[in-house]
Amino acid sequence: MISAHDISRRLGDRNIPDRVSVEIAPGEVTAIIGPNGAGKSTLLKCLTGATPVDRGEVRLDGRPLGEFTLRELACRRAVLSQGAAVTFPFLVTEVVAMGRAPHGGNGTSFADAAIIRQALEYVDAWHLCDRVFPTLSGGERQRVQLARVLAQVWETQGAYLFLDEPTSELDLKHQHQVLQLARQLAIEQGMGVCVVMHDLNLVRRYADRAIVLRAGACVAAGLVADTVTAETVAEVFEVAPELVFGG
Amino acid sequence: MTASAQTSASPHRPVVRRRSPLPLLIVLLAVAAAGAASIGAVSIPFPDMLSGNLSDQQEAVLLGIRLPRVLLAVVVGAGLAVSGAALQGLFRNPLADPGLIGIASGAALAVAMVIVLAGPLTGLFGLYGLAVAAFCGGVGTCILIFRITRMSGAFSVTYMLLSGIAINAIAMAGTGFMTYLSDDQQLRALTFWTMGSLGGALWPAVIVVATVVVPAILVLIRNAGEINILLLGEEEARHLGVDSDRLKLIIVLCAAFSVGAAVAVSGIIGFVGLVVPHLVRLTIGPDHRLLIPASAVLGGILLVVADTFARILVAPAEMPVGILTSMIGGPFFLWLLFKQYSGRFGL
Numbered sequence: 201m202i203s204a205h206d207i208s209r210r211l212g213d214r215n216i217p218d219r220v221s222v223e224i225a226p227g228e229v230t231a232i233i234g235p236n237g238a239g240k241s242t243l244l245k246c247l248t249g250a251t252p253v254d255r256g257e258v259r260l261d262g263r264p265l266g267e268f269t270l271r272e273l274a275c276r277r278a279v280l281s282q283g284a285a286v287t288f289p290f291l292v293t294e295v296v297a298m299g300r301a302p303h304g305g306n307g308t309s310f311a312d313a314a315i316i317r318q319a320l321e322y323v324d325a326w327h328l329c330d331r332v333f334p335t336l337s338g339g340e341r342q343r344v345q346l347a348r349v350l351a352q353v354w355e356t357q358g359a360y361l362f363l364d365e366p367t368s369e370l371d372l373k374h375q376h377q378v379l380q381l382a383r384q385l386a387i388e389q390g391m392g393v394c395v396v397m398h399d400l401n402l403v404r405r406y407a408d409r410a411i412v413l414r415a416g417a418c419v420a421a422g423l424v425a426d427t428v429t430a431e432t433v434a435e436v437f438e439v440a441p442e443l444v445f446g447g
Numbered sequence: 448m449t450a451s452a453q454t455s456a457s458p459h460r461p462v463v464r465r466r467s468p469l470p471l472l473i474v475l476l477a478v479a480a481a482g483a484a485s486i487g488a489v490s491i492p493f494p495d496m497l498s499g500n501l502s503d504q505q506e507a508v509l510l511g512i513r514l515p516r517v518l519l520a521v522v523v524g525a526g527l528a529v530s531g532a533a534l535q536g537l538f539r540n541p542l543a544d545p546g547l548i549g550i551a552s553g554a555a556l557a558v559a560m561v562i563v564l565a566g567p568l569t570g571l572f573g574l575y576g577l578a579v580a581a582f583c584g585g586v587g588t589c590i591l592i593f594r595i596t597r598m599s600g601a602f603s604v605t606y607m608l609l610s611g612i613a614i615n616a617i618a619m620a621g622t623g624f625m626t627y628l629s630d631d632q633q634l635r636a637l638t639f640w641t642m643g644s645l646g647g648a649l650w651p652a653v654i655v656v657a658t659v660v661v662p663a664i665l666v667l668i669r670n671a672g673e674i675n676i677l678l679l680g681e682e683e684a685r686h687l688g689v690d691s692d693r694l695k696l697i698i699v700l701c702a703a704f705s706v707g708a709a710v711a712v713s714g715i716i717g718f719v720g721l722v723v724p725h726l727v728r729l730t731i732g733p734d735h736r737l738l739i740p741a742s743a744v745l746g747g748i749l750l751v752v753a754d755t756f757a758r759i760l761v762a763p764a765e766m767p768v769g770i771l772t773s774m775i776g777g778p779f780f781l782w783l784l785f786k787q788y789s790g791r792f793g794l
Binding site: 269272 | 539540541672673675676678679680682683685686687688689690728732733734
């Protein structure tokens, strides 16, 4: 369980996140949603420990994040950030192999090779394995980066997976495939998956819980059916509900 | 997960491990060094060198002049090439070079200030003094560029190169001012530094540079796996358990130490740090575990060869090797820009 209790982070003259308390439970997919600038990515960064909080505390299984070494954390949770760019001509397999680094592997062992292959197959990118990473298209890069993140927590039971807009550059088929995969990991491996996403239809289809943010504050949190409602859509996203829920 | 594990249980292709080019490079380095040691005003044929069948004059030239010079070229070349490779990793940008982004000229300015303001420093102590000054200039400049480049949010090539132009201009102005203040003897020393030459090679210089450059290279090789991961981005590296702040500090210190030591004994020898890692990357890829040692050896080879040409092209005079490396490196840099413009390799 990753739990944040009453966390705030000062950003200019505002707090983002602003006194937010949330929990990412194992075995579930939790979506963080909200309009642009609501602080979705910042909340995700606070939950992963990438960004320090000015108030409150984030704990992993009851232990504050600050007490873990970077390596311990890396073995417990993997993070797919937005727009991670690799400009050097690494091969796709080399990029995915970096995901094995926290476990002391350099990607050359038989076991690591198997994991790298499976991770790439999972995101439908094994056919790219011999390609040079910077020559891939945006969507292909995103899938390979996802494979790297998957390889990082592959055999770890009860690991956590943080994905910041993992589907932003994917076509429709791969959007569904990636989120399906997130669900599957949650159910089969008891992973706690936390996804920042925009498409409420995908949220309703694949997420168990949702955290709704507006201007840094958490306006709703809980089961998707209770949080992604006509009222939230109208109020938080300022969109007519029928655009989301159909006529 | 289990379903997939079964379907792909057939033999997996392990991650391609590229073959190490080191044995070949080391042989080439030995050949280049032997060639360089035998060529010159006093010819020392290689067979005689091996059999020890040398005249007194040949022996004096070999031990007192050629050998230290060749070794200095190897160490300086290795130091410059490796610091180029490390800085390119730090800036996540293959166009970083200690000369281009101003680290070398920052170091040279510090050296110029010491020469002009502190008076003559000689011997081992003086050399270390100059090396320390060059190191401080190098570290200061490197941190400054790092800060400026990061101000734009992401590391951008544009900011890095533009701030390099500005820093080069400032350092050049400072060095110019020092030149203006200097007397005749200091002026000679300064000219030598700004053009870059291995002409002053004596054993103390070799010892000073080697004791700085070799440990720096070893430290970088030790951290090479983590430098690879740093290329994913600082935050991603932290998520993968790499302390990126510590790693960045190690890279800056090692690069600045190597460049500082090299500049202190041989002035500014440009483009070695740009060209060498590039050639290595083109042939064996960007993995720093191979890139750094291979760059060290190839840097040594390149500078030994360049220095030999610098000695014989205009014999009996001698041209500063920095001019030669810039003559080759400048067009190479333009070619890189052109290649980047035509959208290949995602520079």
